[in-house]
Amino acid sequence: MPSIEERILKITNYSPGPLQLPSTNSVKPACMRYISTTTTSVADPTADPAIIPGIIPNHIPHTRPAPTVHRIASSVIISRSPMLTRDLGAFEASYYFYQRRLNDRLQLPFTRWFYFKKGTLADEEWKRKQAAAEKYNAYGPRQWADELLVGDNKHMSEDNGYQYLVDTTVTGEEETLSTAIARVEAAKEAEAKGEAFEHPTEIISKPFPRVTKAGLENDTKSLDREMSRTLYLLVKTKNKRDHWRFPQSFLVENENLREGAERTLRDAAGVNMHTWFVGNVPIGHRVHDTNTENVGRKVFFMKARILAGQADLTDNSLGLSDFQWLTKQEIEKVVGKVYFGFVEHMLVAR
Amino acid sequence: MALRIPGTSALGGLLCPLAQRTLLPTCGARLFSTTQRQAMPLPAEQKVSASSPSKVAGRKRARYQFRPPRFYRGPLHPIQPPSSSAPNSREFVPEPFGAERLQDHYYNDLAPDLLTMTYVHLPPGYKPRDFSFRHREWDGSSEYHKNRGIRPPPGRSAPLPAPRPRTFQNVPKLTGITLHSMVRNAMKDSAYLHAAGMVLQSITGARATVHKSKMNVAAFELRSGKAVAVTSHIKGPLAYRFMSSLVDIVLPRIKDYKGVSGSSGDRTGNIMFGFGPGAVALFPEIEVNYDMYPPKMVPGMHVTVHTSATNDKDAKLLLMSMGVPFYGKMR
Numbered sequence: 001m002p003s004i005e006e007r008i009l010k011i012t013n014y015s016p017g018p019l020q021l022p023s024t025n026s027v028k029p030a031c032m033r034y035i036s037t038t039t040t041s042v043a044d045p046t047a048d049p050a051i052i053p054g055i056i057p058n059h060i061p062h063t064r065p066a067p068t069v070h071r072i073a074s075s076v077i078i079s080r081s082p083m084l085t086r087d088l089g090a091f092e093a094s095y096y097f098y099q100r101r102l103n104d105r106l107q108l109p110f111t112r113w114f115y116f117k118k119g120t121l122a123d124e125e126w127k128r129k130q131a132a133a134e135k136y137n138a139y140g141p142r143q144w145a146d147e148l149l150v151g152d153n154k155h156m157s158e159d160n161g162y163q164y165l166v167d168t169t170v171t172g173e174e175e176t177l178s179t180a181i182a183r184v185e186a187a188k189e190a191e192a193k194g195e196a197f198e199h200p201t202e203i204i205s206k207p208f209p210r211v212t213k214a215g216l217e218n219d220t221k222s223l224d225r226e227m228s229r230t231l232y233l234l235v236k237t238k239n240k241r242d243h244w245r246f247p248q249s250f251l252v253e254n255e256n257l258r259e260g261a262e263r264t265l266r267d268a269a270g271v272n273m274h275t276w277f278v279g280n281v282p283i284g285h286r287v288h289d290t291n292t293e294n295v296g297r298k299v300f301f302m303k304a305r306i307l308a309g310q311a312d313l314t315d316n317s318l319g320l321s322d323f324q325w326l327t328k329q330e331i332e333k334v335v336g337k338v339y340f341g342f343v344e345h346m347l348v349a350r
Numbered sequence: 351m352a353l354r355i356p357g358t359s360a361l362g363g364l365l366c367p368l369a370q371r372t373l374l375p376t377c378g379a380r381l382f383s384t385t386q387r388q389a390m391p392l393p394a395e396q397k398v399s400a401s402s403p404s405k406v407a408g409r410k411r412a413r414y415q416f417r418p419p420r421f422y423r424g425p426l427h428p429i430q431p432p433s434s435s436a437p438n439s440r441e442f443v444p445e446p447f448g449a450e451r452l453q454d455h456y457y458n459d460l461a462p463d464l465l466t467m468t469y470v471h472l473p474p475g476y477k478p479r480d481f482s483f484r485h486r487e488w489d490g491s492s493e494y495h496k497n498r499g500i501r502p503p504p505g506r507s508a509p510l511p512a513p514r515p516r517t518f519q520n521v522p523k524l525t526g527i528t529l530h531s532m533v534r535n536a537m538k539d540s541a542y543l544h545a546a547g548m549v550l551q552s553i554t555g556a557r558a559t560v561h562k563s564k565m566n567v568a569a570f571e572l573r574s575g576k577a578v579a580v581t582s583h584i585k586g587p588l589a590y591r592f593m594s595s596l597v598d599i600v601l602p603r604i605k606d607y608k609g610v611s612g613s614s615g616d617r618t619g620n621i622m623f624g625f626g627p628g629a630v631a632l633f634p635e636i637e638v639n640y641d642m643y644p645p646k647m648v649p650g651m652h653v654t655v656h657t658s659a660t661n662d663k664d665a666k667l668l669l670m671s672m673g674v675p676f677y678g679k680m681r
Binding site for chain 1: 446
């Protein structure tokens with residue numbers, strides 16, 4: 001069984017060699033983790049049995065000598081999944097509308113007498129609701145008028161047709177005045193006797209609007225924004241170059257990437273978050289070869305999801321000053337072009 | 351909900367205005383129709399029965415109306431039927447009417463997570479294991495070995511799929527769902543089979559297929575050649591819709607439901623489970639008009655979930671991510 005060191009070396013380097021600390025290690029704390037990258041193995045691929053002779057993997061940089069040692073950092077991409085169904089685009093919505101209209105034309109007309117017996121309350125309700133509804137009729141004299149006119153947005157109502165359904169659906173349980181009075185009196189009697197009264201019809205409240213208050217105010221700290229999109233946590237570093245990044249820190253002691261990511265999240269955003277880490281493998285990595293004193297940096301991105309709670313940056317030990325929950329498009333504007341180029345494909349489109 | 355009935359279409363002479371515009375594109379481009387409304391006169395005032403307009407005397411048909419041929423007469427026949435996606439095809443079924451919630455959720459959340467959870471890093475230069483030993487060859491000891499198919503492994507009719515390294519292209523996904531219901535009472539009274547077919551049809555939205563018994567089994571009172579079972583196979587958005595109504599509506603309401611057995615599966619990524627008549631009645635499509643079905647004729651059913659996973663472990667992980675509970679030892 002290889003040790004954790006060896007396993008990480010195997011994952012990150014194609015030329016496992018002895019762990020080398022840099023010669024000028026007086027400025028680095030001893031607890032930091034390093035991986036060595038010997039440039040000789042890149043020049044001579046046959047030295048490594050894992051590399052097929054004659055094929056140099058194109059992701060091994062061979063134009064410029066890489067730093068001999070890399071420090072390993074773990075970064076957390078923590079996201080909130082969409083809470084609502086996605087918003088349909090204009091073309092998609094009109095395509096679905098077109099298919100529904102074709103379906104209307106291909107169906108036999110509604111057989112009212114089969115479902116509603118003549119003279120019943122439900123039949124009366126049907127007449128009241130359906131006659132009033134402005135509706136396309138595939139069997140009437142205007143059956144040809146099945147197309148959307150230019151500028152007609154009837155098929156893209158904001159509540160996804162909820163109010164139309166409420167207005168036109170026959171429940172068979174609609175109260176008349178006399179039944180409502182009887183029910184109120186029965187409830188009063190039960191209350192006087194001290195008994196529990198069960199209301200006959202279940203009252204279903206109207207669903208909340210798709211746009212929340214935080215969404216209208218564009219409160220990027222809130223998790224109730226952009227409900228149909230995925231939100232990612234970004235933090236602002238306090239150092240001389242203020243920039244937005246995913247939370248990130250170097251591994252310490254014998255941590256593995258997953259443990260390092262969990263600790264990073266705790267250090268950055270506090271413990272008031274119910275999170276779930278997706279698997280133990282990173283979803284991407286970035287290698288920094290620009291360095292001082294011959295030490296590079298390898299950042300591994302770990303995936304996590306927030307289930308409840310909120311980020312809290314007070315007294316964080318990573319020197320962060322602010323946080324935001326952003327969508328992919330907003331991230332592109334906030335982080336630099338270079339950083340986004342690295343993380344772009346780790347983020348889902350929606 | 352539109353039923354998928356192959357080979358039939360209501361687009362006969364009923365829909366004159368639609369059929370006049372033949373070969374419509376199946377896209378939303380009709381927003382900007384070029385049809386000249388002013389030139390189209392309103393139909394003359396006459397009483398037309400809504401359900402059977404063709405029976406009206408003196409009804410005027412359009413001068414020319416394309417009607418697809420009733421039978422397919424082969425690829426060399428000059429008259430070819432239109433594609434089944436064309437609205438004037440006899441096989442045309444309009445769909446979809448909206449985005450499927452679970453399908454969106456799968457592509458947005460579940461698939462990336464499953465990829466991360468099941469990914470195994472293989473360093474460059476890694477040579478995958480050779481699984482050719484699973485394929486036996488005919489030894490040529492008999493003349494009849496020539497031109498034979500692949501020799502199956504001992505004890506199986508086909509070799510198990512070889513494990514492949516996980517990539518973004520082979521994340522397990524739902525490929526289809528088969529509902530199956532064997533109704534033994536159908537031997538005595540075919541009404542049971544009709545009711546079972548209607549139940550499957552209304553739950554899935556796809557036409558049910560009848561199956562006949564292949565052999566005589568005295569213990570089960572089966573006679574060969576008698577129709578005893580119905581199946582319904584769905585895929586794509588319909589499968590996702592069935593799955594979401596199963597997980598969100600039906601399973602939470604089954605009393606004392608333990609879940610799906612952890613040992614379920616056929617080793618190639620297809621998971622099976624079943625329900626009694628009580629649970630089938632909980633499907634919203636059945637519950638809303640339960641009284642329409644003859645009493646005691648709502649059947650139980652078997653559900654087979656087909657996935658693109660090559661082993662049961664990954665298939666169960668997919669089902670668990672969709673919310674299907676499992677119990678017992680996972681195998």
